[in-house]
Amino acid sequence: MSNSVNNPESDSLDLYQRADRNIKESAIAYALLFCAFVSVLTTLAIVYVLASETVSFFGKASIGEFLFGKTLANGNYSCSWAPQFADKSFCVWPTVNGTMMVALIAMLVATPLGLATAIYLSEYASPRLGKFLRPVIELLAGVPTVVYGYFALTVITPILKKFIPGLDGFNALSAGLIMGVMIIPTIASISTDAMRAVPVSLREAAYGLGSTKKEVATNVVLPAALSGICAAIILGISRAVGETMIVAIAAGQRPVLTLDPRQTVGTMTAYIAQVAKGDSRVGSVEYEALFAVGMTLFLITLLLNIISKQISKRFQETYE
Amino acid sequence: MSNGSDILDTFGGQSSESKFDPKLESRQLWGKIFAGFCIFATSLGLIVLMFLLYEVIKDGSSRLNWDLFQLYPSRRPLESGYKAAILGSVWMLAYVLLMVIPLGVSSAIYLEEYAKKNWFSELIELNIYNLAGIPSIIYGLLGLGLFVRGLYSGRAVLVTGILTITLLILPPVIVISREAIRAVPQSIRQASYGVGATKWQTIRYHVLPAALPGILTAVIISTSRGIGETAPIVVLGAGTVLFDPKATPLNFGALFSGNFGELFKDTLWSNDNFFSVLPYQIYEWVGDPKPEFQILASAGIVVLLVLVLSMNLIAIFLRNRAR
Numbered sequence: 325m326s327n328s329v330n331n332p333e334s335d336s337l338d339l340y341q342r343a344d345r346n347i348k349e350s351a352i353a354y355a356l357l358f359c360a361f362v363s364v365l366t367t368l369a370i371v372y373v374l375a376s377e378t379v380s381f382f383g384k385a386s387i388g389e390f391l392f393g394k395t396l397a398n399g400n401y402s403c404s405w406a407p408q409f410a411d412k413s414f415c416v417w418p419t420v421n422g423t424m425m426v427a428l429i430a431m432l433v434a435t436p437l438g439l440a441t442a443i444y445l446s447e448y449a450s451p452r453l454g455k456f457l458r459p460v461i462e463l464l465a466g467v468p469t470v471v472y473g474y475f476a477l478t479v480i481t482p483i484l485k486k487f488i489p490g491l492d493g494f495n496a497l498s499a500g501l502i503m504g505v506m507i508i509p510t511i512a513s514i515s516t517d518a519m520r521a522v523p524v525s526l527r528e529a530a531y532g533l534g535s536t537k538k539e540v541a542t543n544v545v546l547p548a549a550l551s552g553i554c555a556a557i558i559l560g561i562s563r564a565v566g567e568t569m570i571v572a573i574a575a576g577q578r579p580v581l582t583l584d585p586r587q588t589v590g591t592m593t594a595y596i597a598q599v600a601k602g603d604s605r606v607g608s609v610e611y612e613a614l615f616a617v618g619m620t621l622f623l624i625t626l627l628l629n630i631i632s633k634q635i636s637k638r639f640q641e642t643y644e
Numbered sequence: 645m646s647n648g649s650d651i652l653d654t655f656g657g658q659s660s661e662s663k664f665d666p667k668l669e670s671r672q673l674w675g676k677i678f679a680g681f682c683i684f685a686t687s688l689g690l691i692v693l694m695f696l697l698y699e700v701i702k703d704g705s706s707r708l709n710w711d712l713f714q715l716y717p718s719r720r721p722l723e724s725g726y727k728a729a730i731l732g733s734v735w736m737l738a739y740v741l742l743m744v745i746p747l748g749v750s751s752a753i754y755l756e757e758y759a760k761k762n763w764f765s766e767l768i769e770l771n772i773y774n775l776a777g778i779p780s781i782i783y784g785l786l787g788l789g790l791f792v793r794g795l796y797s798g799r800a801v802l803v804t805g806i807l808t809i810t811l812l813i814l815p816p817v818i819v820i821s822r823e824a825i826r827a828v829p830q831s832i833r834q835a836s837y838g839v840g841a842t843k844w845q846t847i848r849y850h851v852l853p854a855a856l857p858g859i860l861t862a863v864i865i866s867t868s869r870g871i872g873e874t875a876p877i878v879v880l881g882a883g884t885v886l887f888d889p890k891a892t893p894l895n896f897g898a899l900f901s902g903n904f905g906e907l908f909k910d911t912l913w914s915n916d917n918f919f920s921v922l923p924y925q926i927y928e929w930v931g932d933p934k935p936e937f938q939i940l941a942s943a944g945i946v947v948l949l950v951l952v953l954s955m956n957l958i959a960i961f962l963r964n965r966a967r
Contacts, residue, residue, distance in 0.1 A: 345842060352844045353758050359750035360759075363772050363818065366811050370782060373789035440685035448682060457686060459960040464689045466865070466956045467696075468872025470923045471945050474930050475696050478703075478938065505692050508685075534666070538675035559777070566779025568875035569923075573930055593781050593875065600784070600879040606793060618785045622778065629777035 374622055377615030384609045385414040390616070393417070405579040405590075407613035408599060414613065416620060418579035422589035423621075426500045426571055427564035429585060433504025434560055438511025439546075439553065445512065446519035447541045458516070465509040473573030476502040481574065490586050494576030497585040503570050507560045514559065518552020519545050555636035562628035566621065568593035592621045697949070704942030712943055716886045717925065721936030726944050728885045729925035732802065733951070735891040736921055737871050739806045739912075740813070745863055747810070748817035749852075752859075755818070756825040757847055776815035783812040784879025792880055800881040802889050802919040803912060808880060813870040817862050824858025825851060861963045868955035872948065874923040882924050889919045922948050 382390070385407070393403030393415040403415035441461060445454050480498040485491050522545050530544045546553070576588035577598045590598075599614050701708075715725025751772075759765035787808030792800050828851050836846040852859075891912055898906040908914070922944060929941040 349842050349844055353754075356750045356754035356758060359747050360754040360768055360818075362747055363751065363775055363814060364768060366786070366814070367771050367775060369790055370778070370786045373786055374782075377789065437685040437688060440682045441689070444679075444682035444686045448679060449686075455964075459956075459963070461686070461689050463953065463956055464693060466868060466872075466952060467693070468874065468923050468948055468952060470872070470874040470927050470930070471696070471700075471949065474926070474941060474945060475699065477930065479695075479699050505689065508689055536671050536675040538678040539671070542678070562777055566781065568779070568781045568878075569927065572875075572878075573927070593779065596781055596785070597875060597878045600788065600881060606798065615785060615789070618782055622782050625777060625779055625782075626774060629774055632777075633773060 370622070374615050374619045377612045378619045380607075381609065381612035381616040384612070385412075385616075389414050390416050403581060405595070408602075408610045412609065416592075416617065418581050419590055419592045419595050419617060420620070421581050422496065422571075422575070422579055423565055423591040423593070425496050425583065425585060425589060426503060426575055426591060427561055429497060429500025430503035430507055430564040431557070431561060433501055434507035434511055434564075435557055437504070438508045438556070438560070439515055441508060441512040442515035442519055442553075443541050443545070445516045447537065447545060458513070461512055462509050464505065467506070469506065469567060469569040470573070472502050472506055473499075473570045476570060476574035488586060492576070492586060492588045494574060494578075494588040495586050496575050496589045499571050499573075499575035500585065502574070503564055503567055506567070506570070507563050510563055511556045511560045514556035515549065515553045518549035518556070521552070522548040551635055551638075555632045558628050558632040558635065562625045562632070565628070566593065566625050568597055572597045592617050596621075700942045700945045700949070703939055704944075704946050707939055707943035708946060712947065717884045717920075717928075721934055721940055724929075724937075724940055726922060726925055726947065728888060729920045729922045729944075730947065731891075732805075732885075732889050732919040733871055733922040735802065735889055736806055736809060736919075737867065739891075740809050740867060740870055741863070743806070743810045744813055744817055744867065748814055748863065749821055749859060751814075751818045752821035752825055753847060753852075756822050757843070757851070772815050772818050776819055779875075780812055780873050781875040781879055783808055784876030786811065787876060787880050796915055798881075799915050799918070800883070801915060801917040802891070803917070804880055805877060805882065805919055805921065808876050809870040809873060812873065812876060813866040816866045816869075820862030820866070821855070821859045824855040824862065827858065828854045857962045857965060861959045864955050864959040864962070868952045868959075871921075871955075872923055872952050874927050877921055877924045878927065882920055883918065884925070884928060885918050885920045890914060890917045922951070 386394075388394075393401060394413070396402050402413065403417055404413045405415055405418045406413050445458060445461075449457060476498045477494075480502055481491070481493065481495065484495075484498055488497070491497070526544055526548060527540050530540045535543070571589075571591045572594040575591065575594065577590045577594050578588045579590035579595060580587070582589065595617055596614055599610055605611060712725045713730060714727055715723060716727055717729075718724045755765065755769065755772075759768070787804055791804035791807050792798060796804060832850050832854060833846055836850045841849070890910055893912050895907055895909050895911050898904065898909060911917075926941050926944040926948065929937040929944065932938075
């Protein structure tokens with residue numbers, strides 16, 4: 325092709341080849357566009373699959389009971405989640421409660437430890453040490469979650485049982501603690517980037533006023549990087565809410581309305597895993613309940629991701 | 645000059661009227677405590693990882709032998725192994741790579757090099773960002789509705805797993821590949837255009853080779869996550885299988901004997917090609933009350949961790965070389 329371009333005698337040929345070249349170029353552009361479009365199709369398919377089954381679920385169960393519980397024949401209020409039993413009930417809050425409790429424990433672990441890691445990486449560690457440590461910390465996010473689940477169930481729970489009386493074999497506490505370790509890299513990684521983006525001049529000004537290193541880190545760098553840190557924390561919550569295997573293995577599968585972290589709970593994700601594992605008939609209400617819970621989970625994580633993105637976009641401090 | 649000495653007086657505490665107290669000792673003590681906490685937090689992850697490795701190797705050591713790779717699951721723990729599950733994971737890894745590399749890299753090239761700044765490209769961009777944040781179990785529901793129910797009328801076969809995991813890791817592959825492509829200096833593109841190359845020639849011969857280490861890092865890290873995923877596989881409805889997964893795309897025996905009617909018989913696409921993967925089989929055995937199965941689960945975890953962590957180490961090595 326390049327030969328003919330250099331050949332002055334084949335002018336017409338050259339023109340044809342240029343036309344070919346243009347066709348080839350635009351064909352490639354369209355092929356690439358199609359590949360990029362696969363991700364849009366994925367989103368549409370997720371929404372379609374979740375929505376269609378959720379709609380038929382609400383044809384059988386009332387949306388009022390799903391959100392607010394029901395009043396029993398004897399006049400008592402009841403909010404429980406048991407679509408797979410003969411005596412069905414469809415109040416989603418016990419599963420949401422389980423999810424929120426485990427996520428809260430996880431964030432109580434991951435936020436301070438993740439931020440301290442980020443401060444160490446951006447303020448204390450030498451660049452060489454930081455370059456070595458960062459991938460090592462990110463390895464923690466690469467460990468398959470089934471491994472964390474096994475670890476929480478067979479190692480952490482027996483250790484905790486020695487100190488905490490009344491701890492169930494499956495409990496929210498050990499699942500939450502280990503989930504926190506899993507989320508440390510998410511928070512540390514994004515926060516480190518945010519802290520490194522804080523200009524050196526701010527730190528120098530603080531040192532000039534006589535601040536110690538700790539005061540520079542907590543009183544200057546931390547507030548200046550706050551938007552990135554908030555985005556990281558919200559992204560961490562979204563991870564915690566969507567995590568399945570740790571809770572399915574170590575937290576149990578009994579959705580109850582409780583605030584006691586020693587108890588067995590059932591999260592939204594654990595419910596989905598549990599019911600999908602047992603073969604439920606297509607078109608049965610427990611099959612459709614799977615997708616209704618999935619839809620709830622999808623909306624919660626989507627909302628968290630959007631908030632995280634907006635925070636990092638809107639409140640991003642720009643330093644010149 | 646007089647101002648300067650005033651300040652010195654004040655800070656030196658020589659002036660009796662000043663209430664300023666630098667509290668240097670306590671501040672520096674707090675500084676040391678804080679630094680200690682930061683070091684503790686940073687090393688905690690590593691400590692947990694080491695403790696975890698120690699526990700699973702200790703628990704699983706009695707089953708870490710060749711049988712693990714040669715036996716199929718059984719009700720008797722001592723006669724059980726991970727053969728079908730490991731083969732399932734290996735074939736899944738191969739096919740996921742085969743699909744995610746062209747799809748992911750093409751999307752990244754389109755978004756970075758071709759897309760004009762308009763609502764459409766912004767929509768795709770926002771969409772990919774949000775997809776990357778959706779929990780893996782939701783992808784399992786997608787695969788269940790679309791592939792298992794839609795394509796295979798309720799049968800969780802290997803293809804449905806491959807497609808689901810591909811869609812799951814596509815967004816992170818695109819996001820990280822784009823960063824690698826963006827990091828290629830503009831001058832390289834301009835030099836290529838300057839000697840008369842077309843856009844595609846520029847990308848093919850200059851941008852992609854320069855971005856290759858970064859793209860490989862993206863692909864390897866994301867694929868290692870995909871291979872370790874259990875939740876979507878559970879939702880698809882995979883089960884314990886007692887045979888090797890069929891993985892050839894065509895039945896070559898039928899092809900060479902000219903029996904084209906059976907071209908897809910006993911291949912990857914067959915609707916009896918049920919599968920299991922390593923993390924799923926571990927999950928099954930973690931849930932079993934017999935302690936021998938817990939040992940078996942530990943041994944499986946060692947194999948899984950070796951697979952996943954070595955992929956991560958390769959990726960880190962590539963990334964450090966690229967910088």
